[in-house]
Amino acid sequence: MVVTKVNLEEKLGKFSEHWTPKIVGELNGQHVKVVKLKGSFVWHQHEKEDEFFLVLKGTLKIHLKERSVTLSEGEFIIIPRGTEHMPEAEEEVQVMLFEPASTVNTGETESSLKVENPEWI
């Protein structure tokens, strides 16, 4: 296995679609992903996976049941397993995710936005 560096901006330049996480690294059974978000996602939760969102560019709102959290560039949030959440972005936001390789973007919710097997880029 060749150890190489990954440039996040370069990876984010490879696609333009929203709500479609791409895998850019794997370690300890976890995936590192990048994704572009714009608009509203679906309310969902992950039964067995905690999920990490780091904003690389733009502003991301994460709605929780009782309140919302707004994240700017250089801010992250960890959504614990079993916590209902709904990401929303008025303008396009670029995000890095850490989550177990088993994680499906829509969690337990059935949705056309589901990405079963994210692509490696």
Added chain:
Amino acid sequence: MVVTKVNLEEKLGKFSEHWTPKIVGELNGQHVKVVKLKGSFVWHQHEKEDEFFLVLKGTLKIHLKERSVTLSEGEFIIIPRGTEHMPEAEEEVQVMLFEPASTVNTGETESSLKVENPEWI
């Protein structure tokens, strides 16, 4: 458990010492850490843990046995378990780490730089 966001710059403003990783988040048995590096570390490897380095500010050189990789802001590298490596930074570099909670910074190497129980900040 209250779900709150973390601002990386704010966390990095809380300490100034080098080679002392601080924990800023936990998910799926993994820790998210921030660290400031300057100078040369010790050659080491982790037997059971893959390690993720993301440069937030500055330039980081990771020496591997056969070559070196230089990382700038917005670039990451994953060092697979069992891979000898030695981080080096001519000027201070700010880094985010993602690794299993069990990871010790100096791996299998005995060194005065060892941090047994990193502090949460």
